[in-house]
Amino acid sequence: MSPFYDPVLPPLDEGEVLRYAGCKEADRAVLDLLSDCSQEALEAVQKNACYLTLPLEITGDTCNFGLFNLTSRDLAKALSDCEKAVVFAATLGLGLDRLILKYGRLSPARALMLQAIGAERIETYCDLLSLHVSAEEGLFATRRFSPGYGDLPLSAQKTLFAVLQCEKRLGLCLNDSLLMTPTKSVTAIFGLKKAPDCRESKCSHCTKTDCSFRGA
Amino acid sequence: MNFQTYLQNHFVCLDGGMGTLLQARGLQSGELPERWNVTHPEEIIAIQQAYFDAGRNVVATNTFGANALKFGAEELERIVMCAVANARTAMQKSNGTQEKFVALDIGPLGKLSKPLGDLDFEDAVSIFAETVRLGVRFGVDLILIETMNDAYETKAAVLAAKEHCDLPILVSNAYGADGKLMTGATPHAMVALLEGLGVTALGANCSLGPKQLRGVAEELLAHASVPVLLKPNAGLPCVKDGCTHFDVAPDEFSEELYALIQKGLRIAGGCCGTTPEYIRALTAKQPECLPLTPKTETVVSSYSHAVTFGDEPVLIGERINPTGKKRFRQALVEGDMDYILNEGVRQADAGVHLLYVNVGLPEIDEPQLLTQAVCELQAVLNLPLQIDTADPVAMERALRRYNGKALVNSVNGKEESMRAVFPLVQKYGGVVIALTLDESGIPDTAEGRVAIAQKILDTAKTYGIDKKNLIFDPLAMTVSADNRSALVTLEALERIGRELGCYTSLGVSNVSFGLPNRDAINGTFFALALERGLSAAILNPHSAEMMRTYLSFCALHGLDENCAHYVEHIGNYTLTATDATQKAEAVSGASDLQHAIIKGFCERAGSLCKALLETVAPLEIVQNEIIPALNTVGQGFEAKTVYLPQLLMSAEAAKSAFEQIKLALPQDSGASRGTVVLATVHGDIHDIGKNIVKLLLENYGFTVIDLGRDVPPEQVVEAAIAHQAPLVGLSALMTTTVPAMEETILLLRKEAPSCRVVVGGAVLTREYADRIGADRYARDAMETVRYAEEVFA
Known part of the structure; x- marks a missing residue:
């Protein structure tokens, strides 16, 4: 059974939150909204994550993780040269979904900000988990790869859910379109390798080329 | 002996884990254990026989995930048939001399209820019902609903069981380390909900070991009148050499449970990681259970918590109610739920404990609207609801969908009223407000009102409704019509409390009807009523006078330690400041x-x-x-x-x-620039973008028909035609839901060809929008507004 990982997260990165909220310059009113929302959001968060470190063998486009296989050229490429692989699921819990649902009806500005705070928190959580597991193994983590990225179909969610027992362990559910609830949840795979990846911008892998925040 | 009778006088020992034992016998990861009933009956029988041999009274069928979501009808029938037969065979083969029973095991469906998830409540009821029908047909002795981590899904399962059999129903929930269900319910709230539904026994299982579940068990024991059950895991899992182990050994497990039996636990077993060895020590001890102690608390609940009457005055916000409110009536007629939600949220922020809900208007479909209001309010607010309607059909539908134990408004001393309301309370649970009037009207003396209260109590009893589930309203009448009316109400109030031992509630502000400056008299009447023992008041929490009275009363009555609550809040109600x-x-x-x-x-x-x-x-x-x-x-x-x-x-x-x-403005005179239908497409639950577009369109003078999220194509078309909307806006966030968008557009083209379609959402681009046949791609909300201006120019 996969161990849990539930550390204390570092303080909220307000710059990142504003970026997710589509705000390049924040005035007093926006900053007030942010601080108001972050208090409410952080009280609602009930995070938890679990992960498994697995052996990895790549044959052609097929990644064999011992317990299961996934066939995807892009995943095989992302995991090339890795010693092992890690599958994990992380969630911020239903409390935040409830808040977003509430303010989606009553105050879209607040809902937007809560959504952005959730995005920042879950990303931070996943980053921390990568660091933790790679340190445990004495290796370096690659970037995360989730079902739906590149040619890895979203249906791979079902496999990850079964392997990690996401329903039972974390209370995650998949709906008919394979979207997760709580919505602020991530399932992903990353590799562990002996040398770090050269630092590349997160944006270079994203296909949304008209994003106003796109980096070089 | 049947199970119900046995349970009255005996400690009942349930079985233990199944999953880990099946894996030890070769069940592969990813394989569905329920299929083993058909393919490996001898393995299932061996495990279950071992439990009976170890002295367990109840073995559950291997049907945890046997439901119509996972299996087709034929396979489901075969699985349940074999599962029941296996358990029966195990029972016959066992040499144990104890009383033995077979329970139909029902686990969660693995999907989350709407609105946070996509599982419809009635769909859930039907899916559970299918399994129940099969179990009953193949001859189980009782139903065991277990490992439920959501109160709403639990309610769906219990209703399915109640509606399809008369067998005893045991319900067990999975509580997290914080002592609550995943969706937020406390053990106390679950006791309120489940006893309201009339279950045979309730309790907790899975997720944690006996030590960590002790607090949950104690809270259940403190509030439950029915027997309490506990089926913990064998402690917490740890991974050693790639294998999972649990950290509590059989003896320690037995000791923990034994300690709880001394406190009233009557049904015990094990969950994940436990084997027949666990609680063998316990069964050897042949523990005697304590007698059941009926609890007398009057309690209602929401999806998250219980509210108890009697300790402190309970404040019920009265504002969700169209009487005398032009704007509210308009919102109801237009189906503007956001307006109603906003009224709810403002009252919650003002500090009420419950929300009163009445949406009765002659020109609306009350059963539909009341149910919708209840569902929407309980999705965003955690306060219990007082549901008010004179229409029994509306009441039944709202109570059915209510996620908790409601305050039911109301019954009165008329035969007809009691005949309509009591069966609903009997089926769905609830505390009923009972008005002290009958066929001959409202008595003008306190004696008369107390006599009606007594009559209502007696009749309730014949329906099996205990007096703790009645709260009496001795009716506040306007003092301007009869200057002794307030005195009569106050006397009746006090006597109902003293002579009948029941709690009371009043719609306080009725007292001032027809008088100027109503707040002044309302506040004083409220204080007098509280002093005579009033338990709950339906009031306007935005009235400074009422809130000042409440805060002062609590401080003066020893209900507010160090006057802390008073000091914290009284500043909000200083009249001069608002002026x-x-x-x-x-x-x-x-x-x-x-x-x-x-x-x-x-x-x-x-x-x-x-x-x-x-x-x-x-x-x-x-x-x-x-x-x-x-x-x-x-x-x-x-x-x-x-x-x-x-x-x-x-x-x-x-x-x-x-x-x-x-x-x-006079009603209907706000000139709309036109009607736009908005929806997040089928399968997609992300609606923040759609909500933003809605807000902006409304700002710019358009009427928006918001269909919400996860909306099937037919519903979009129906709305577009019904509202003769020239423009439909569709939103989708995920690549996987764009096909649903395309399908919706195709159907619109066919059924409403004159309608234009604007689309937006994270994954969409102009090219993509063109490909699926949209008229326009809008990058953001302002672009949608500009396009709407173009369409309606």
């Missing part, structure tokens, strides 16, 4: 309103607009203040000097100004 701010706002000028909207000051925009309306015509304010402000912000957004959060804050400020305009 002063209103005056200050009244003198401020017009340009201030524009400024407030541009800066996104929501409350200020509302109050400035209200003040301005005293001297300026409503439409003039719209033309000269609100629209110019919106234009400034909208153009700023298009020029990228104003960003999304600011745009939205301004839009919300404009909306609160518009609210004041609506109040000032």
Whole structure:
């Protein structure tokens, strides 16, 4: 059974939150909204994550993780040269979904900000988990790869859910379109390798080329 | 002996884990264990026989996930048939001499209930019902609903069982380390819900070991009148050499459970990681159980918590109610749920403990609207609801969908009323407000009202409704019509408490009907009633007078330690302060309103607009203040000097100004620029973008029919035709849901060819939009507004 990982997260990165909220310059009113929302959001968060470190063998486009296989050229490429692989699921819990649902009806500005705070928190959580597991193994983590990225179909969610027992362990559910609830949840795979990846911008892998925040 | 009879006088020992034992016998990861009933019956029988041999009274069938979501009808039938046969065979083969029973095991469906998830409540009831019908047909002795981590899904399962059999129903929930269900319910709230539904026994299983579940078990024991059950895991899992182990050994497990049996636990077993060895020591001890102690607390609940009557006065917010409120009636007729939600949230923020809900209007479909209001309120607010309707059909539908134990408004001493209401309470649970009137009207003496209360109590008893589930309303009548009416009410109130031992509630503000400055008399009457023992009051929590009375009463009655609550809140209710701010706002000028909207000051925009309306015509304010402000912000957004959060804050400020305009305008005279239907497409649950577009469109004068999220194509088409909407807006966030968008467009083209379609959402691009046949791709909310202006030009 996969161990849990539930550390204390570092303080909220307000710059990142504003970026997710589509705000390049924040005035007093926006900053007030942010601080108001972050208090409410952080009280609602009930995070938890679990992960498994697995052996990895790549044959052609097929990644064999011992317990299961996934066939995807892009995943095989992302995991090339890795010693092992890690599958994990992380969630911020239903409390935040409830808040977003509430303010989606009553105050879209607040809902937007809560959504952005959730995005920042879950990303931070996943980053921390990568660091933790790679340190445990004495290796370096690659970037995360989730079902739906590149040619890895979203249906791979079902496999990850079964392997990690996401329903039972974390209370995650998949709906008919394979979207997760709580919505602020991530399932992903990353590799562990002996040398770090050269630092590349997160944006270079994203296909949304008209994003106003796109980096070089 | 049947199970029910056995349970009355005996400690009952349930079985233990199944999954880990099946894996040890070769069940592969990813293989569905329920299929083993058919393919490996000998393995299932061996495990279950071992449990019976170890002295367990109840073995559950291997049907945890046997439901119509996972299996086709034929396979499901075969699985349940074999599962029951296997357990029966195990029972016959066992040499154990104890009483033995077979329970139909029912686990969660693995999907989350709407609105947070996509599992419809009635669908869940039907899916559970299918399994129950099969189990009953193949001959189980009782139903065991277990490992449920959501109160709403638990309710669906219990209703399915109640509606399809008369067998005993045991319900066990999975609590997390915080002592609550995943969706937030406390053990106390679950006791209220489940006893209301009439289950045979209730308790907890899975997720944690016996030590960690002790607190949950104690809370259940403190509140439950029915037997409590506990099936913990064998402690917490740890991974050793790649294998999972649990950290509690059989003896320790037995000892923990034995300690709880001393406190009243009557049914025990094990869950994950436990084997027949666990609690063998316990069964060897042949523990005797304590007698059951019926609890007398009067309690209602929401999805998250219970509210108990009697300790402190309970405040019930009265504002969700169309009586005498023009704006509210308009919202109901238009189906404007956001307005109703907003009334709910404002009262919750004002500190009420319960929300009163009444949506009765002659021109609306009350069963439909009441159910919708209840569902929407319970999705965003965690306060228990007092559901008020005179229509038994509306009451039944609302109670069925209510996620908790409701306060039911109301029954009275008329035969007809009791015949209509009591069966609903008997089936769905609830505390009923009982009005002390009958066929001959409202007695004008306290004796008369107490006598009716007694009659209602006696009749309730014949329906199996205990007196703890009745709260009496001795009826506050206006003192302007009869100057002794308040005295009669107060006397009846006190006597019902003293002579019948029941709690009381009043719609306090009725007392001042027809009088000027009603708050003054309401506040004093409230204080008098509290002093005579009033348990709950339906009131306006925005009335400073009422809240001052409440805070003062609690402080004076030893209910507010160190007067802390009083000190913290009384400042909000200082009359002079509110007067002063209103005056200050009244003198401020017009340009201030524009400024407030541009800066996104929501409350200020509302109050400035209200003040301005005293001297300026409503439409003039719209033309000269609100629209110019919106234009400034909208153009700023298009020029990228104003960003999304600011745009939205301004839009919300404009909306609160518009609210004041609506109040000032005669109904239906607000000229709409046209009707737009909005929806997030089928399968997609992300609706923030759609909500943003809605807000902006409304700001710019369009009428929006918001169909919500996860909307099937047929529903979009239906709405477009019904509202004759020239424009439909569709949103999708995920690549996987874009096909649903395409399907919706195709159906619109066929059924409503004149309708234009604008699409948006994170994964969409102009090319993508063209490919699926949309008329326009809108990059953001402002682009949608501009396109709507084009369409409606």
